[in-house]
Amino acid sequence: MAVVSLEGVGVVGLAAAVPKNRIDNLVPAGIFTEEDARAVVDKTGIRTRRVAPASVCASDLCHLAADRLLNDMGIDRSTIDVLIFVSQTPDYRMPATAVLLQHRLRLTRATGAFDVNLGCSGFVYGLWMASSFCAQPAVRRVLLLNGETRTKAYSPRDKATGLLFGDAGSATLLEKCEGAGTSFFSFNSDGSRGDFISIKGGGYRHPSSPETLREKTYENGSVRSDEHGVMNGPGVFEFLIEEVPGDIRRILTASGATIGEIDAFVFHQANKFMNEHLRRKLRIPAEKMPYSLHEYGNTSSVSIPLTMVTQLGTMLRERRNRLLLSGFGVGLSWGSAVLSTERMHVSELAELDA
Amino acid sequence: MANEISNDELVALMAEVLECPKEELSENSKFREHSAWDSLAHLSTVSLVDEAFGVVLRAEDFKAIQTIAELADYVRNARRS
Numbered sequence: 001m002a003v004v005s006l007e008g009v010g011v012v013g014l015a016a017a018v019p020k021n022r023i024d025n026l027v028p029a030g031i032f033t034e035e036d037a038r039a040v041v042d043k044t045g046i047r048t049r050r051v052a053p054a055s056v057c058a059s060d061l062c063h064l065a066a067d068r069l070l071n072d073m074g075i076d077r078s079t080i081d082v083l084i085f086v087s088q089t090p091d092y093r094m095p096a097t098a099v100l101l102q103h104r105l106r107l108t109r110a111t112g113a114f115d116v117n118l119g120c121s122g123f124v125y126g127l128w129m130a131s132s133f134c135a136q137p138a139v140r141r142v143l144l145l146n147g148e149t150r151t152k153a154y155s156p157r158d159k160a161t162g163l164l165f166g167d168a169g170s171a172t173l174l175e176k177c178e179g180a181g182t183s184f185f186s187f188n189s190d191g192s193r194g195d196f197i198s199i200k201g202g203g204y205r206h207p208s209s210p211e212t213l214r215e216k217t218y219e220n221g222s223v224r225s226d227e228h229g230v231m232n233g234p235g236v237f238e239f240l241i242e243e244v245p246g247d248i249r250r251i252l253t254a255s256g257a258t259i260g261e262i263d264a265f266v267f268h269q270a271n272k273f274m275n276e277h278l279r280r281k282l283r284i285p286a287e288k289m290p291y292s293l294h295e296y297g298n299t300s301s302v303s304i305p306l307t308m309v310t311q312l313g314t315m316l317r318e319r320r321n322r323l324l325l326s327g328f329g330v331g332l333s334w335g336s337a338v339l340s341t342e343r344m345h346v347s348e349l350a351e352l353d354a
Numbered sequence: 355m356a357n358e359i360s361n362d363e364l365v366a367l368m369a370e371v372l373e374c375p376k377e378e379l380s381e382n383s384k385f386r387e388h389s390a391w392d393s394l395a396h397l398s399t400v401s402l403v404d405e406a407f408g409v410v411l412r413a414e415d416f417k418a419i420q421t422i423a424e425l426a427d428y429v430r431n432a433r434r435s
Contacts, residue, residue, distance in 0.1 A: 043394045160393070234396050234413045241404050273394075277401045 003186045003254035009134040010180030011127070011339070013173035014316070015069035015347035016309040017061045018050040018166070018296060019354065025049070025163045030156055031221065032163065040163045045272025049166035049297035051151045056354045058089045058147030059097045061169025063104055064350050066145060069171045070105070072347045075141070077106055082133045082142040083113040086122040086301050088330070089149045090115060101145065119197070120268045120329025121187075122146055122301030124337050127172070127325075128185045134174045144172040148300040153199060155215075155224035161231050162222075164270075166297030170305035173345075179320070183339040184255040186247055190332045196235045197330040201226035236329065240274055244328050245281050247336050251324070255338035259284055262338070263321040264312055268328055269293035269303035301327065313346045359407060359433070364426040367406060371398045381423040399425075409433060 025041050025048065028034050041047055052061070062085065070077060083105070085098035098113035107113075112133070118125050123146055130144040147169035154161045201212030212226040224230070252259070265284050267275050269292055279289050290311035292303065299306055304325050308316060315321060321341050328334035361381040368383070369376040372390040385391055400411045403425075409432040419425050 039392070039394060043397070232413075233393060234400065234416075237397050237400055238410060238413050241400070242410050273397060273401070277405070280405065 001187045003184055003251055004128070005182050005184045005254070006131050006135055007182050008176055008178060008180060009131045009174055009183065010177030011172055011341050011344060012175045012177060013069050013073050013345040013347075014170070014305055014309055015065040015072070015350065016168060016170040016302065016306045017065040017068070017350035017352055018168045018306075019052040019056060019061070020351045021051050021053065023049045023051050030162065031159065031223070036159065037163065043271075043273050044164060045291065045294050046164055046297045047294045049151070050168065052149045052167040052352075053354055056149065056167075056352060057091050058087045058149045058167070058169055059085070059091050059101055060354070061149075061167065061352060062145040062147040062171060063101060063169075064352050065169050066101075066105055066143060066171035068347050068350050069173060069345070073173070073345050075173070078108050079140045080107050080111060080143050081139045082130070083107060083111050083145070084116060084126055084130055084142070085113070085145045085147065086116045086118055086126045087147045088117055088119050088300065089147070089153060098145070118331070118333055119148075119300045120270065120303070121327040121331065121333040121335045123304040124185065124325055124327045124335040125187065126301070127337060127339070128187070130172070130174045131183060134176060140175070142174045144174065146170045146172075146301040146305060148302055150298065150300050153229045155222070155228040157223040158228065159220050159222045160233055161229060164298050166299045168296060168299040168302040168306050170302050170309070172305055177342060179340075179342045181340050182255075183337065184251055185335065185337045186251045186254070187335040188243065188247060188333070190239075193235065193239060193332045196232045196239065196332060197229065199227060199229045237274055239332055240328060241277060241281070244278055244326065244334060247334060248282060248324065248326055251336045251338050257322060257324075257338055261322060262288065262324045263315070265289045265324045265326070266304050266307050266312070267326045269296070269307060270298045270329060300329075309346055309349055316341060316344050316346050319343060359426060359430055361423050361426045363406075364422050364429065367402050368399070368422050368425070371395050371402060379422065381421065381426070383422050384420050385422060386420065403429060407433060
């Protein structure tokens with residue numbers, strides 16, 4: 001898809017929530033030896049993660065983040081016309097979690113609400129959809145929620161993925177905003193590599209059954225069922241180095257911005273080793289690329305807003321910024337955005353104690 | 355196009371990946387049999403080959419590569435095509 005652009009809509013507020021329960025990857029647990037764990041932490045940069053208890057869903061983390069954001073900003077909830085929930089760990093197969101959140105967040109019945117099934121690229125896609133709605137004359141405000149409890153989607157006994165994921169939710173508020181100028185977005189998909197990151201069982205192609213739930217032991221000692229996520233790490237890395245630098249160069253060109261004019265490059269937080277490779281390849285200065293994965297792990301579509309809240313809060317509150325965002329992964333799906341933000345509201349990180 | 359890449363350059367690169375002295379390896383070394391070889395070493399190899407030579411080592415092709423000399427052949431061919 002060509003690079004698309006849109007004017008006069010801006011992100012005015014941002015909040016994120018994580019479960020209080022913090023796991024240190026270096027404290028030996030489960031199938032990981034101290035040596036295994038040390039190697040994963042050194043390479044991926046992921047030291048700690050937040051893990052939700054069985055009773056907490058992605059929607060609960062988003063609910064907390066959104067409640068805090070709307071209260072902190074003193075927003076009249078009847079002015080929110082559209083609610084978008086981006087997640088691959090919804091409450092139910094139906095109805096859409098966004099619709100349930102309309103009620104839980106006390107939004108009016110005139111709210112347009114829907115779910116979007118995307119992962120690592122989901123914040124960039126979500127921002128585009130939210131911005132497009134917000135550009136409509138009749139729409140006053142749009143609330144974008146990104147939530148994931150990815151720790152529940154993978155087997156804790158899978159050596160390739162057991163220490164990588166964290167749970168989190170975010171809320172992003174968009175409004176018409178003269179100073180926002182033009183926002184640029186690019187989107188890409190490659191379904192031929194759909195099996196690189198996937199959960200095979202439990203949908204309608206391979207419905208849940210005793211067989212899909214049966215745990216199997218693999219060559220490297222990993223244990224998982226067909227209802228757990230699998231990841232082809234080398235395949236994903238190959239995808240990343242082939243596709244993502246070009247996408248970022250394309251959006252820089254389309255937006256007319258140079259690397260020097262971008263205040264921060266906020267990339268999906270999957271693996272520090274991979275992001276550092278991208279950073280060096282694109283010659284992005286280290287101080288312009290924030291990380292949150294050392295504290296929160298890979299939180300899928302929440303990783304970009306969570307990094308903004310936890311690492312860029314002061315800068316986003318105090319001045320105007322030009323940001324380049326890039327999300328890449330499950331689908332395979334990837335996209336980038338260049339946007340300007342005025343001084344915006346950023347709530348303190350909320351912790352859910354359940 | 356830069357000068358032809360030597361097998362020795364790939365020996366040096368694999369020594370960096372395997373975090374071992376260069377003298378421990380030769381172009382005939384089967385790097386997968388090295389005690390430090392694992393899935394993370396695989397990612398390092400892909401990253402360093404891309405950075406040093408601008409060649410993306412495809413997972414499919416890489417499976418068949420056993421020795422450092424074969425890796426060097428792959429990189430040279432990829433740069434020609």
